Amino acid sequence: MLKKGEETLFDKDISIVLSGEAGQGLNTIESLLITMLTRSGKQAFLSKEFMSRVRGGNNTTEIRVSSESVYAFVNRIDLLIVLSRNGMERLENRLSPATLIIGEAGNIPQKYADIGGRIIPIDFSAALADLGGSLFLNSYIFGMLAGLLSCNSEVAKSLIQDQFQAKGDDIVGKNLLAFQRGSELSGNMAIPISIETNASVVDRIALNGTEAVAIGAIAGGCNFIASYPMSPSTGVLVNLAKRSEAYDIAVEQAEDEIAAINMMLGAWYAGARAMVTTSGGGFALMTEGMSLAGCIESPAVIHLAQRPGPATGLPTRTEQGDLNLALYAGHGDYPRVIYAPGHLADGVMLSRKAFEVADQYQVPVILLTDQFFLDSIGTIDKSIFSESTLVNHIVETAPDYNRYAMTPSGISPRGIPGYGHGLVCVDSDEHSENGRITEDFNIRTAMVDKRMRKLAEYEDIEPELIGHPDYSILIIGWGSTYGVICEALKRLQRSDIAFAYFKQVYPLPTGTKELMERAKIRISVENNATGQFAGLLKMETLLDIQFNLLKYNGMPFSVEELTTRISGTLSI
Known part of the structure; x- marks a missing residue:
C-alpha cells in the first residue's frame, strides 16, 4: 500500500519505469535514452517486458541509472511514468511509499491519491496540443528525463535530429520543441536526483x-x-x-x-x-x-x-x-x-x-x-x-579427394565444390571415406568413432569465478542470470561465497568438477522449472547440487528476490 514517504535523494541508483501500451512508441524512448545517458557519462541498463500484442495491453520498460555498473532487473520502482490508463495495475506490488508517480490524472487511479501516494499529475495532452498531441509525447518524456538526470542537452538534441531527420525539418523541429518543454518541466519538479558521472563511460557503445x-x-x-x-x-x-x-x-x-x-x-x-x-x-x-x-x-x-x-x-x-x-x-x-x-x-x-x-x-x-x-x-x-583475423578451414581438393578421410583427430579436410579438382560427396546415409553410401559394419563403427573424437583437441571456455577464491559456498549460473547473481553477491557481502559463471554449458568444461568439489554448499540459479543445468552437472560430475533456486513465470530474477532467496537458503 502506498503512503506518503519522505523525500529521497537518489545519489547512488535510481530505477525508472515507463508503463504504457503497445504502439505508443516506447521503443523510441528506449533507444535514445541509453545512448544519451552513456554519452552524458551515466552508467545505465534498460530491460523491458511486454505483452504479446501489436496494440494495447501493457508494456513496461525499466531504466536503471547508477553510480556503478549494473546489468540486472530490480523489482523496486523509484520513479513511475504512467502513459496509459492500464499502466499501474500490474505494477502495484512493486510500488513503495517512496515511489514517485508521474502521469495524467486520468491515468492514475484515485485510490493511489486516497492513500497518500506521491503523485505528480501532468497534463501531457495540454502541453503538446499545439504541436500535434500524443505524437510528440515520446520526445516530451525524453526531455523530462534528460533534465531530471542532468544529461547533456546538446547530445540529446543531436540524437533527436538523427532519429527524425528522414521525416523532414518540420517533424524534427516539433520534436525538439517537445523535448525542450519536457526539459523545462523537469526543472520545476524538484526531484532530487544526483547520480555521479563517470568519464570512462562516455566512449562506450x-x-x-x-x-x-x-x-x-x-x-x-x-x-x-x-x-x-x-x-x-x-x-x-x-x-x-x-x-x-x-x-x-x-x-x-x-x-x-x-x-x-x-x-x-x-x-x-x-x-x-x-x-x-x-x-x-x-x-x-x-x-x-x-x-x-x-x-x-x-x-x-x-x-x-x-x-x-x-x-x-x-x-x-x-x-x-x-x-x-x-x-x-x-x-x-x-x-x-x-x-x-x-x-x-x-x-x-x-x-x-x-x-x-x-x-x-x-x-x-x-x-x-x-x-x-x-x-x-x-x-x-x-x-x-577490435579487428581479428578469420581463419578459413576450407582446403583445395585434389582429384583423389575423400571428404571423410580418416584422421587421428577425426577432423577430415573440408573441401567445397569448384575449389580444386576433387568430388565433394556428402550423404545423410552412413558413408565411406569418399562419401558414398555403405552398409559395412566396420566402416560404420569407424565413422561413428571418427565423428565422436572431433572435439578431443577443442579448448574449453572455463567458467569464470567471481567472488572470494577461498569459497565454501558456490553459486552456479549460466547465460542471462549473470548480472543478477553478480549484484546479489555484492549485496550479500559474504567472504565465503563465489559465483561460477558458465558461458560454455556443453561440453562441460574440464575444470567443472574441481570447481564444484571445492564447495561445501552448491546452489544453482536457473530460469526454468526443473533445474536443467543442475541436472547436467550432477549427471556428468556425480556431485549433488544441494539447492536449486528456480523461477519460471516468464520474468527474470530481480536483484532483491534473488538476494532474499539465497539468504533464506543459507539460513536453513
Missing part, C-alpha cells in the same frame, strides 16, 4: 543483446542467414538484413524452419559461413537438420533464443527452458558445442567464436540466449570491436 549476437556473427564471417521469424529470435535476422549490403550477407526468410536449417547447411557446403536464428518451437522443427549436420560433418551455427514453453507458451517473455532441447536435439550420437552468453560483451565474443568452432571442428554450435538477454540494452567497451 550502447546496444542490446540482439545487436551483440548480430555483430558477433559478422565478426565471425557470417555471410548467409536463413530463418523463419519467431520471437524473440527475429531481431537477429532483421539486424543482419539491415547490415546485409554493408557486409555482403545473403539473407533469406525461409518458408519454415525445416527449410531454413537445410538452406544453412547447403550454404556451408558451398563455402559460406551461415547461421539460423530461431526459438524453441522453431528449433524443434530443425532437429532432423541437426542430425544431418552431425552425419555429413557440416559446420552449423544455430542461435536459439529461449522463451517460456511448452508450445507457444509466453512468446514475449523470458526463460531458460531449452537447454535440454539443445543438448539432446537430433537422433543418433554426434558432438556439439553450446554457448550461453550472460552479458553483451560475451554475446559478441561467443557469437563470433561459434563460427570459428563450427568451421574448425565441423560440428553444430548452438548459441543459447533468451528474451531478457536479447531485449535488454546496456553498454560495452569499444575494444570488443
Whole structure:
C-alpha cells in the first residue's frame, strides 16, 4: 500500500519505469535514452517486458541509472511514468511509499491519491496540443528525463535530429520543441536526483543483446542467414538484413524452419559461413537438420533464443527452458558445442567464436540466449570491436579427394565444390571415406568413432569465478542470470561465497568438477522449472547440487528476490 514517504535523494541508483501500451512508441524512448545517458557519462541498463500484442495491453520498460555498473532487473520502482490508463495495475506490488508517480490524472487511479501516494499529475495532452498531441509525447518524456538526470542537452538534441531527420525539418523541429518543454518541466519538479558521472563511460557503445549476437556473427564471417521469424529470435535476422549490403550477407526468410536449417547447411557446403536464428518451437522443427549436420560433418551455427514453453507458451517473455532441447536435439550420437552468453560483451565474443568452432571442428554450435538477454540494452567497451583475423578451414581438393578421410583427430579436410579438382560427396546415409553410401559394419563403427573424437583437441571456455577464491559456498549460473547473481553477491557481502559463471554449458568444461568439489554448499540459479543445468552437472560430475533456486513465470530474477532467496537458503 502506498503512503506518503519522505523525500529521497537518489545519489547512488535510481530505477525508472515507463508503463504504457503497445504502439505508443516506447521503443523510441528506449533507444535514445541509453545512448544519451552513456554519452552524458551515466552508467545505465534498460530491460523491458511486454505483452504479446501489436496494440494495447501493457508494456513496461525499466531504466536503471547508477553510480556503478549494473546489468540486472530490480523489482523496486523509484520513479513511475504512467502513459496509459492500464499502466499501474500490474505494477502495484512493486510500488513503495517512496515511489514517485508521474502521469495524467486520468491515468492514475484515485485510490493511489486516497492513500497518500506521491503523485505528480501532468497534463501531457495540454502541453503538446499545439504541436500535434500524443505524437510528440515520446520526445516530451525524453526531455523530462534528460533534465531530471542532468544529461547533456546538446547530445540529446543531436540524437533527436538523427532519429527524425528522414521525416523532414518540420517533424524534427516539433520534436525538439517537445523535448525542450519536457526539459523545462523537469526543472520545476524538484526531484532530487544526483547520480555521479563517470568519464570512462562516455566512449562506450550502447546496444542490446540482439545487436551483440548480430555483430558477433559478422565478426565471425557470417555471410548467409536463413530463418523463419519467431520471437524473440527475429531481431537477429532483421539486424543482419539491415547490415546485409554493408557486409555482403545473403539473407533469406525461409518458408519454415525445416527449410531454413537445410538452406544453412547447403550454404556451408558451398563455402559460406551461415547461421539460423530461431526459438524453441522453431528449433524443434530443425532437429532432423541437426542430425544431418552431425552425419555429413557440416559446420552449423544455430542461435536459439529461449522463451517460456511448452508450445507457444509466453512468446514475449523470458526463460531458460531449452537447454535440454539443445543438448539432446537430433537422433543418433554426434558432438556439439553450446554457448550461453550472460552479458553483451560475451554475446559478441561467443557469437563470433561459434563460427570459428563450427568451421574448425565441423560440428553444430548452438548459441543459447533468451528474451531478457536479447531485449535488454546496456553498454560495452569499444575494444570488443577490435579487428581479428578469420581463419578459413576450407582446403583445395585434389582429384583423389575423400571428404571423410580418416584422421587421428577425426577432423577430415573440408573441401567445397569448384575449389580444386576433387568430388565433394556428402550423404545423410552412413558413408565411406569418399562419401558414398555403405552398409559395412566396420566402416560404420569407424565413422561413428571418427565423428565422436572431433572435439578431443577443442579448448574449453572455463567458467569464470567471481567472488572470494577461498569459497565454501558456490553459486552456479549460466547465460542471462549473470548480472543478477553478480549484484546479489555484492549485496550479500559474504567472504565465503563465489559465483561460477558458465558461458560454455556443453561440453562441460574440464575444470567443472574441481570447481564444484571445492564447495561445501552448491546452489544453482536457473530460469526454468526443473533445474536443467543442475541436472547436467550432477549427471556428468556425480556431485549433488544441494539447492536449486528456480523461477519460471516468464520474468527474470530481480536483484532483491534473488538476494532474499539465497539468504533464506543459507539460513536453513
